[in-house]
Amino acid sequence: MKKFFTVVLFASGLMMVAAHAQAQTKIGYISSQEVIGIMPETRKADTLLTDFRNALLASAQEKQAAFYAAYEKFAKDSTTMSEAVKSVKKQELNKLSTELGGEEERIQNALQQKRDELIMPINKKAFEAIQAVAKEAGYTYVFEKEALLVAPTGEDILPLVAKKLNIKLPNAAGANAPAPAKKP
Template sequence: MKKFVTVVLISVGLFGFSNIVNAQKIGYISADEIIQLMPEAATVQTQLDEYQQSLYKNADDQKNALQEAVQKFYKDSATMSPSLKEVKRTDLQKQVADISGMDQKIQNQFEQKRQELSLPIQKKLQVAIEEVAKENGYTYIFPREALIYMPPSSDIGPLVRKKLGLKEPAAGNPGLPKK
């Protein structure tokens, strides 16, 4: 009798747990696709392009200035004292070392700027996702890119686009879902 009661309790527990799991509404979304449709994203991309161009222009200016300094050094070195020549050489070597790390520095500055400019867009999208989830009874929302199989009915992208006042993506855009 004790075994029977234990089996019944375990069965009821498992049945109850499976009902709880089945009662949860699960959805998914491709945040990147929604962000691409947001007008703010185009503005951010323009700002990032301009920022990147200014970083590379600054780097080019520094490289050109260094080349001119090296040429001037070679031209004037015959008339320099050994101590002045050593000071100039050390200064040029320092400039070369600074420029050699410039590409990594530019990448880091650009990534920091991208994150800074993208944060308001990401926050706006997060708020819209949370509101759609609450309004429609979703318990979990997953990124589409992390899922292997997903039924189209669980895609909350159209609801979020509507919440944000975005138009549906063009039918010919292969990267975005059609609606």
């Protein structure tokens, strides 16, 4: 009987330790894109990126207008030019045409570089806020909401991260998000 009592006591102790370990696992999820989308810095970056894009397009249009003007001038004046001058002018026009041909790719590369420059600090700030909330609220795991097809029950920590960043959630995101569970 004493042996049975010892086994039962040991088994119940193991079950209590396992239950305690399981109770400490807290799982949350968040859409990092949603966090970034509601940050005021993102709207500012979008505005700056739009202005930068418009400036690049204006510059490209000026280059195109200059090319057409040079071409029209060449077409008009070519009858009075010597063959050597015509050859030099044609080379200049070909060079301008080649530059215009690569302008769209240069614009796309410049836009991508500017976007990366503007978005990187925003992504970093959002990630640091998510990490801070997870640590403060005791989350063991925080998953990207869109990456999970099947997952254990968890909590959406978007409201907590928005609060950490001092951002008011739009009604659509805040109304559908469940309130964070209270710590036991």
